Each structure stands twice: as structure tokens, then as C-alpha cells.
Amino acid sequence: MKTTGIHHVAIVCSNYEKSKKFYVEVLGFSIIEETFRAARNSYKLDLRVGNGDQIELFSFPNPPKRPNTPEACGLRHLSFEVDDIDESVAYLTSHGVQVENIRIDEITGKRFTFFKDPDDLPLEIYEK
Structure with a gap:
């Protein structure tokens, strides 16, 4: 397998509107596409970072919390x-x-x- 780069990083958020505002208005990432997936009661927000990198911001009902230890696996x-x-x-x-x-x-x-x-x-x- 030969990779040519990282396509995107996916982030799950607990408060979609708050996270959308942070990544778009504060960090200045531009919106590529915003999709509401009714079957999953979930938003998917594709964001452009820099010249071609992407972040996918997801919302899901009641996602589990992230472990707080910086040296945890993941x-x-x-x-x-x-x-x-x-x-x-x-x-x-x-x-x-x-x-x-x-x-x-x-x-x-x-x-x-x-x-x-x-x-x-x-x-x-x-x-x-």
C-alpha cells in the first residue's frame, strides 16, 4: 500500500453548534459541506484547513466522553x-x-x- 497523505481527521463533538462556531468562527476553517443525517440524528460538517487538509466534525446523540489522560492509547x-x-x-x-x-x-x-x-x-x- 502506498499512501499519499492524510485525507481527513474526524472529530466527534458533544455540542454541534458550539463546536461548529469554534472551528469556523474562531479557528477560521471554511465549510466545504454540511450534512444532516436524519437516520442517525447526526450532523457531518466537512471543514477545509489550510490548502487542502480536512476535518470532519460529527455530532451524535450522547457520545461517550474522551479519556482525560494524555498518554492514553489513541x-x-x-x-x-x-x-x-x-x-x-x-x-x-x-x-x-x-x-x-x-x-x-x-x-x-x-x-x-x-x-x-x-x-x-x-x-x-x-x-x-
Whole structure:
């Protein structure tokens, strides 16, 4: 098998409208398509991130909570590349998003930090 990249990342949210507002209005991702699936009582929101990456945002009735331990098996966090981390942190905090202190990656020397989405999913911004 030869892969050519990651097609999308899927996220299940507990409050669709709140998460849609966060990802579209705060993070600035554009909507590709929004679909209500009546048989599943579920929304699927396809979002464009950057020049071609995609996030699928799903809503389901009563989804189970995510384990809170960062080292639990499964996806640890989702990271977005930014040109200017200081500008990005200022932008997020101006929108009421709590952001951790900026750290330096000991391997690459690049700056990064973490924040959370409305369901406490850990998100990272990593300076280009």
C-alpha cells in the first residue's frame, strides 16, 4: 500500500453548534459541506484547513466522553502549523480560548503550545 497523505481527521463533538462556531468562527476553517443525517440524528460538517487538509466534525446523540489522560492509547492531539505563534496565541486569547505557555520543542527548536476545543480535545499550534 502506498499512501499519499492524510485525507481527513474526524472529530466527534458533544455540542454541534458550539463546536461548529469554534472551528469556523474562531479557528477560521471554511465549510466545504454540511450534512444532516436524519437516520442517525447526526450532523457531518466537512471543514477545509489550510490548502487542502480536512476535518470532519460529527455530532451524535450522547457520545461517550474522551479519556482525560494524555498518554492514553489513541490520538494524543491534533496539531496545526502557524506562521507566527505569538500572533496566533494573541488571537486565540482574544476569543476567550485559554492557551498554555509557549514551549520550545527540544528536538526541532520550534515553538509550540496547546489549547482545547469545546470538548477538551487537545489542540496544538506549532510554529513553522
